[in-house]
Amino acid sequence: MPRFSIITPVYNPPRDAFEFCVSSVLSQTSADWEWCLANDASTDSWVASRLQELQRVDRRIRVVDRTTNGGIVAASNDAIALAEGEFLVLLDNDDELHADALALAAATLDREKMADYLYSDENKVSPDGRHFDDFAKPVWSPERLLAQNYTSHLSVLRRSLVEEVGRFRAGFDGSQDYDLVLRVIERARTVVNVPQVLYHWRSLPTSTASAASAKPYAFTAAMKAVREHLSRCGVAAEVTEAGPSLARVRRTSLYHPPVTVVLPIDGTTKRLFGVDTSLADNVARSLAEKTTYNNYRVVIVAAPTLAEDHVDAIASRFAGRITMLREERPFNLAQYFNAGLVACTTPLAVLLDQTCEFIHGDWLETLLGYSTREKVACVAPSIVDEFGIILSAGLGMTPEPHEIGRGRHTSDFGPLGMFAIARECMGVSTRCALVAVSTLKSVGGFSPEYTTRWFDFDLMCKLRRHGLHSIITPLAMVRTFDEELTFDEEELFARRWGRLYGDDPYTRIDTRLMAHNQVSRRLDESA
Amino acid sequence: MSDENLLELTRRETAELRLAEQLRAALKQRAAFELEVLNSRDHAMGRAAEIGELRYRLVKQAALYERRQSDFAVHDANHRSHIARLEAAMSTLAVHDANHRSHIARLEAAMSTHEREVASLEREVASLRNSTTWRLGRLLMSPVRAVKRLLRRS
Numbered sequence: 015m016p017r018f019s020i021i022t023p024v025y026n027p028p029r030d031a032f033e034f035c036v037s038s039v040l041s042q043t044s045a046d047w048e049w050c051l052a053n054d055a056s057t058d059s060w061v062a063s064r065l066q067e068l069q070r071v072d073r074r075i076r077v078v079d080r081t082t083n084g085g086i087v088a089a090s091n092d093a094i095a096l097a098e099g100e101f102l103v104l105l106d107n108d109d110e111l112h113a114d115a116l117a118l119a120a121a122t123l124d125r126e127k128m129a130d131y132l133y134s135d136e137n138k139v140s141p142d143g144r145h146f147d148d149f150a151k152p153v154w155s156p157e158r159l160l161a162q163n164y165t166s167h168l169s170v171l172r173r174s175l176v177e178e179v180g181r182f183r184a185g186f187d188g189s190q191d192y193d194l195v196l197r198v199i200e201r202a203r204t205v206v207n208v209p210q211v212l213y214h215w216r217s218l219p220t221s222t223a224s225a226a227s228a229k230p231y232a233f234t235a236a237m238k239a240v241r242e243h244l245s246r247c248g249v250a251a252e253v254t255e256a257g258p259s260l261a262r263v264r265r266t267s268l269y270h271p272p273v274t275v276v277l278p279i280d281g282t283t284k285r286l287f288g289v290d291t292s293l294a295d296n297v298a299r300s301l302a303e304k305t306t307y308n309n310y311r312v313v314i315v316a317a318p319t320l321a322e323d324h325v326d327a328i329a330s331r332f333a334g335r336i337t338m339l340r341e342e343r344p345f346n347l348a349q350y351f352n353a354g355l356v357a358c359t360t361p362l363a364v365l366l367d368q369t370c371e372f373i374h375g376d377w378l379e380t381l382l383g384y385s386t387r388e389k390v391a392c393v394a395p396s397i398v399d400e401f402g403i404i405l406s407a408g409l410g411m412t413p414e415p416h417e418i419g420r421g422r423h424t425s426d427f428g429p430l431g432m433f434a435i436a437r438e439c440m441g442v443s444t445r446c447a448l449v450a451v452s453t454l455k456s457v458g459g460f461s462p463e464y465t466t467r468w469f470d471f472d473l474m475c476k477l478r479r480h481g482l483h484s485i486i487t488p489l490a491m492v493r494t495f496d497e498e499l500t501f502d503e504e505e506l507f508a509r510r511w512g513r514l515y516g517d518d519p520y521t522r523i524d525t526r527l528m529a530h531n532q533v534s535r536r537l538d539e540s541a
Numbered sequence: 542m543s544d545e546n547l548l549e550l551t552r553r554e555t556a557e558l559r560l561a562e563q564l565r566a567a568l569k570q571r572a573a574f575e576l577e578v579l580n581s582r583d584h585a586m587g588r589a590a591e592i593g594e595l596r597y598r599l600v601k602q603a604a605l606y607e608r609r610q611s612d613f614a615v616h617d618a619n620h621r622s623h624i625a626r627l628e629a630a631m632s633t634l635a636v637h638d639a640n641h642r643s644h645i646a647r648l649e650a651a652m653s654t655h656e657r658e659v660a661s662l663e664r665e666v667a668s669l670r671n672s673t674t675w676r677l678g679r680l681l682m683s684p685v686r687a688v689k690r691l692l693r694r695s
C-alpha cells in the first residue's frame with residue numbers, strides 16, 4: 015500500500031499545463047505514491063488517450079473514465095474511490111508539485127505521528143513557467159481558516175478521515191476542498207504545516223489563482239461551508255463577506271461571562287479634535303456610554319497625581335461596579351496593569367489604556383466571541399488613530415518586533431487580506447485587550463522593567479514560551495490618541511528575547527515591506 | 542434595651558469595625574503579596590529568558606567558532622599539503638641542479654680537452670709554416686699568385 019494517493023480530477027486541461035503537472039508527479043524524489051486520476055468525460059480527444067498512455071507507462075498511475083461529466087466533486091470522489099494510500103494529496107490537473115513535495119510531507123508525517131492534516135506554503139506559476147506570489151503560511155490558525163482558505167494547497171489529508179466525513183460534498187463546487195478540510199479538522203487530532211513551497215498553483219485567466227473574481231460562485235460556496243462548519247461545531251455566528259475571498263465571522267453568544275475592565279489613569283490631558291481633554295475622562299465616558307455589554311466591572315488604578323474629586327467624578331460613571339485603587343507609585347502602565355490584574359475577581363479582564371476610546375458599541379461582545387478558543391491568551395481589536403490609520407493589527411517578530419499594519423488605512427486589506435480578517439498572531443497591543451487573568455498571572459503579568467509599550471512585546475514572548483498566542487480582530491476597532499512607539503528599550507527586550515527576532519510563526523513575512531497587497535491589487539485589476 | 546445590652550452591642554460593633562479594618566488591611570496585604578508574586582514570577586521568567594538568550598548566543602558563537610576552527614583546520618591541512626608539494630618540488634629541483642652541475646663540469650672538462658687539442662694543432666700549423674719546404678713552395682708559387690691577382694683586377 016503506498017503512503018500517498020494523489021487525487022486529480024481531469025477535465026479538458028490546457029495540454030501544456032497538464033504535461034507540466036504529469037512531469038512534476040513523475041519526478042517526485044519519493045517513490046511512495048500512486049496517482050488516481052478521474053477523467054470527467056473530457057471533450058478534448060487527447061485527454062483520454064494521454065491518460066491511458068500514462069496508465070500503461072507507470073503502474074502507479076490509475077485512471078477512471080467517467081461516462082458523463084459530473085463536475086469536480088463527482089470526479090474527485092471517483093478518484094478517491096481508486097485510492098489505497100494512507101494519505102490523500104489533492105492536486106489540480108493544471109498545477110505542479112515541487113519535486114520534494116511528497117518526501118518532505120513524509121518526513122513531517124513521520125515526525126508528527128498524530129497528524130491527520132498537513133498543509134504547506136504555495137506559490138503561483140504563470141503560463142510561461144515563472145514562479146511568483148509565494149505565500150508563507152502561518153502555523154495552524156483555525157480562526158484564520160474561517161476567514162479565508164489559507165491552507166488550500168498543498169493539502170494532505172488522512173484517507174480514513176476523508177472517508178469518515180464522506181469525501182467531497184456536492185453543492186460546494188469551487189470550494190469543495192475548503193468544505194472537505196473544514197469537515198476533516200473537526201475530527202483531526204493534529205494539523206501540521208510544512209513551511210516550504212511544495213505546490214505551484216497555475217495562474218490561468220480562468221483560475222482563482224489569478225483573480226478571486228474569476229469564480230464568484232466559489233466564494234459563495236466557501237461562505238456556505240464556513241456556516242455549516244460553525245453550525246456543526248455548535249457556534250452561533252453570522253458569516254459575511256469582508257473582501258475578495260475573505261469572510262467575517264461574528265459570533266453571537268448567549269453566554270455573558272463577567273468581565274473586569276482594568277483602567278490605569280493619570281491626569282494627562284491632550285488636545286483631542288481641537289479640545290483640551292482629560293484622557294481619563296474621555297476613556298471613562300467612552301466606556302460607560304458606548305459599551306453595550308452589561309456584565310462588566312471596572313477596576314480603576316489611579317495615579318497619585320490625580321485629584322480626589324476628579325477620581326470621584328470618574329468613579330461616579332460606574333456606580334455599583336467599580337473598584338478604585340489609589341496607587342502611591344508614579345504612573346507606570348505595566349505596574350498599574352499588574353495592580354489591576356491582582357484586584358480582578360473575574361476570570362476574564364480587559365486591559366484598557368486611557369488613551370483609547372471605542373468606535374463600536376459591541377466591542378466587548380466581539381472580543382468575548384474568541385475568548386473560548388484553545389490556547390488563546392489575549393484577544394484584541396484593531397487599534398486605529400483618529401484619522402482611521404491602523405496603529406496596531408497585532409504584534410509581529412519578522413524580521414524584528416513591530417506593530418503589524420502600522421501606518422496602513424483601515425480600507426487596506428493588507429497582505430493576503432490579513433488586516434481585514436480575524437486571525438491568530440503572536441501577540442497584541444494591550445492598549446485594549448481581553449485577557450485570561452489566570453494565564454496572564456501565570457506568566458508574571460507585565461514586566462515592570464519596561465516603562466514603554468515594549469512590555470507588550472515582552473508579554474508576547476512570555477506567552478509564546480508557554481505555547482500560547484493571541485487573536486486580533488478587525489470586527490472591533492478602538493481609537494487611540496497615543497501614536498507613539500519608542501525604541502528606547504529595545505536593548506532590554508533584545509537581551510531577553512533576541513533569539514526570537516525573525517521567528518514569528520504567525521507572520522512569516524515582513525508585512526511592512528509590502529506597499530500593496532495581493533487582495534488590493536486584485537481589486538484594482540477588477541475595477 | 543438595657544444598659545448591659547447596649548454596652549454589649551457597642552462592644553460588638555467596635556469589634557466588628559476592628560475586624561473589618563483588619564480584613565481590609567489583610568486584603569491590602571494580600572494584594573501586595575500577590576503583586577510581589579507576580580513581579581517575582583516576571584523577574585524569574587525575565588532572568589530565565591536572559592539566560593536562554595545568553596545560552597542561545599553562546600551556542601551560536603560556539604557553532605561559529607567550531608565552524609571557524611574547522612575552516613582553519615582545512616586551511617592548515619591545505620597549507621601543509623602545499624608546503625609538502627613545494628618541498629618535493631624543491632628536492633626534485635636540487636636533483637636537477639646537481640645533474641646540471643655535473644653536466645656543466647663534464648662540458649667544461651671536454652672544453653679544456655678541446656682547447657688543448659686546438660693549441661697543439663696551432664703549434665703544428667706554426668712549425669709547418671716555418672719549415673723550409675713551405676717557404677720554398679711559397680716562393681715557387683709567387684709568379685702564379687701574381688698572375689692570379691692581375692687577372693682578378695682586370
